[in-house]
Amino acid sequence: METHIKIASSILFLLCLQYAQGYKSATPLIKNVVRGGIHFEGPHWADNENALYWSDIVDQRVYRLDVDSGNVTSRRIEYGPVSLVVTVKDYPKLLVISSRAELYLLSWDAQEGDSALRLLTAVDLGKPDNRINDGKVDTKGRLWFGTIGKEDERGVEKDQASLYMMTKDNFINPEEKLVPVSISNGIAWTSDNLFMFYIDSVLRSVQAFDYDIDTGAIRNRRTLFSFQANNLTGVPDGMTIDTDGNLWVACYDGGKVIKIDSRAGKLLEQHKMPATKVTSVAWGGHNFATLYVTTSKRGLNLVQLAQEPEAGSLFAIENTGAKGYPSNSFLFPNADVY
Secondary structure: OHHHHHHHHHHHHHHHHHHHHHHHHHOOEEEEEEOOOOEEEEEEEEOOOOEEEEEEOOOOEEEEEEOOOOEEEEEEOOOOOOOOEEEEOOEEEEEEEEEOOEEEEEEOOOOOOHHHOEEEEEOOOOOOOOEEEEEEEOOOOOEEEEEEOOEEOOEEOOOOEEEEEEOOOOOOOOEEEEEEEOEEEEEEEOOOOOEEEEEEHHHOEEEEEEEEOOOOEEEEEEEEEEOOOOOOOOEEEEEEEEOOOEEEEEEEOOOEEEEEEOOOOEEEEEEEOOOOEEEEEEEEOHHHOEEEEEEEOOOOOHHHHHHOOOOOOEEEEEOOOOOEOOOOOEOOOOHHHO
């Protein structure tokens, strides 16, 4: 009997150890990848380059992380604040970036200076204080992007912005898809392209639309997830989706990244970050299992900066148990001769 008890105890110990090791390996690990930013935003994974691009709105700079070497390079855009950065399909290191309320083509290997920028379009004409804020490319290669109203110390002027869709054919006059908007932010689509999710940050919610991938039409707008109803602080900012159909949302002034069931609108997980102002998220890395997270230190006072020394960094969350899809690139044939 004593022998049986010892054997049973040993088996139980091994099972507990195995469980503990399995739990440990599945515990998300947050790494600080790049420090020293002011207002990092807009991460975009370039799978064919094994690189991550992102921006610093306040410092007017675009960054590139070469994951293989760990090398980080950047380019300053003197013309104005830059927030959006996406790659162009079939043209490595060719980007679409925003500056103020304009979109430009930029070759990463071109000479320094704004003379390397090639203007694609300008939006929100007649509203000189507006600027482009965030955007994402759908599976058809169309760029969805939105603007933000005038910003000052009191906040953002509401209902002055729009959401646009730009294609290779309408780039001179992108189609206005949603108006009015106050702070256009995260966009994501389900893998079957039947639904689109969208964030206007002042609403403090994630909105859902029925989506027609062929025409780009959006309809039947409704609230999928409310920050107020779920007692969450801050506002939703950037957003991405994983292969299970769950949304990952950056909580600006909320200090976390949350995971939402896109079907039931249910809060599934909360991942606390070492910065209050979490701005955006994007999947990348090997097998798209790394969640890159951008943060900001804009507006923090000296006491807050001392409490959040890592604010304004690019982070990577590993071991979430989830993974995403490759980032889509803007379809623009003959971009090299435009």
